[in-house]
Amino acid sequence: MKRIIxxxxxxxxxxxxxxxxxxxxxxxxxxxxLSEVTHSIxxxxxxxxxxxxxxxxxxxxxELVNAGGADKVMTxxxxxxxxxxxxGAEACVYVYLQGKEDYPKVFAQxxxxxxxxxxxxxxxxxxxxxxxxxxxxxxxxxxGMPYMTLLYALNKNGLEVGRDVFFNDTIQxxxxxxxxxxxxxxxxxxxxxxxxxxxxxxxxxxxxxxGEAGGEVPYTTYFAQQNFDADTLQKFTNAIAKGQKFVSExxxxxxxxxxxxxxxxxxxxxxxxxxxxxKDIDAFSATPVMTEDAFNRIIDIVRNAGEIGAEDVxxxxxxxxxxxxxxxE
Numbered sequence: 204m205k206r207i208i209x210x211x212x213x214x215x216x217x218x219x220x221x222x223x224x225x226x227x228x229x230x231x232x233x234x235x236x237l238s239e240v241t242h243s244i245x246x247x248x249x250x251x252x253x254x255x256x257x258x259x260x261x262x263x264x265x266e267l268v269n270a271g272g273a274d275k276v277m278t279x280x281x282x283x284x285x286x287x288x289x290x291g292a293e294a295c296v297y298v299y300l301q302g303k304e305d306y307p308k309v310f311a312q313x314x315x316x317x318x319x320x321x322x323x324x325x326x327x328x329x330x331x332x333x334x335x336x337x338x339x340x341x342x343x344x345x346x347g348m349p350y351m352t353l354l355y356a357l358n359k360n361g362l363e364v365g366r367d368v369f370f371n372d373t374i375q376x377x378x379x380x381x382x383x384x385x386x387x388x389x390x391x392x393x394x395x396x397x398x399x400x401x402x403x404x405x406x407x408x409x410x411x412x413x414g415e416a417g418g419e420v421p422y423t424t425y426f427a428q429q430n431f432d433a434d435t436l437q438k439f440t441n442a443i444a445k446g447q448k449f450v451s452e453x454x455x456x457x458x459x460x461x462x463x464x465x466x467x468x469x470x471x472x473x474x475x476x477x478x479x480x481x482k483d484i485d486a487f488s489a490t491p492v493m494t495e496d497a498f499n500r501i502i503d504i505v506r507n508a509g510e511i512g513a514e515d516v517x518x519x520x521x522x523x524x525x526x527x528x529x530x531x532e
Contacts, residue, residue, distance in 0.1 A: 245318035252446030316414030444531035
């Protein structure tokens with residue numbers, strides 16, 4: 204009897220061993236610190252990639268940090284506080300022009316126009332940019348993309364800052380909404396859901412899309428140090444590409460449901476409205492690949508703002524590495 208029991212136990216142990224061998228060992232998740240310029244529904248594809256498990260499918264765990272400005276995002280990448288930065292490509296341009304050999308490079312694009320909206324204190328059924336004459340606008344930090352694309356849009360509409368309109372650029376990006384609500388400025392440019400939140404409080408009105416007025420540019424991008432692990436960057440870009448595909452193909456309601464966990468304090472109906480607003484102005488990129496023409500428009504905007512000179516040459520290949528985006532699946 205003891206011999207029979209021993210044989211049965213041995214067989215059971217062998218079966219367990221073979222079963223374990225047949226199973227694929229679970230791979231540990233690689234944690235990445237992602238520093239974002241701000242937290243906005245404008246970046247829907249990124250939150251889809253997080254909430255729908257696209258990063259997890261690539262073996263990545265994302266720790267999201269809101270830096271509150273592109274300059275702070277770049278600082279976090281340069282100091283190693285963040286693995287990947289998420290901000291405008293101009294941040295990499297500035298570092299490149301400082302002559303640093305180890306400047307970060309952009310490896311993926313998420314949005315294709317300015318995502319901010321001009322909010323005023325009074326409604327305007329048929330808004331005209333000329334109506335801004337004599338007013339003061341809170342534009343964000345000088346040298347940042349929100350500031351520069353607003354300036355570009357104003358110039359396109361025949362308005363000159365310092366003569367026709369005035370900028371108060373002393374207020375930090377994350378504090379602009381609060382400053383406007385407390386009485387600073389006549390107008391402010393803010394991202395969603397902040398713009399809609401101001402309207403819901405009956406303390407302001409959305410008047411125009413800065414992105415629509417400024418035109419198409421690769422507005423927000425991902426960048427990392429040039430020696431960062433290539434395999435990890437490819438996996439990261441794969442996840443972003445899946446998020447972009449979801450946003451391109453799904454309705455505003457479906458996208459809102461997917462990103463709602465990233466905006467727990469925002470009503471789902473508001474999220475859906477904001478997503479549709481961004482879809483209407485074609486703000487979301489369908490692919491992480493950046494074109495050279497689009498990059499050159501960024502350079503035009505930065506040069507128009509006086510942040511780089513006519514003599515500053517910034518080659519597309521020096522700042523942008525499309526190799527990951529082109530292979531994303």
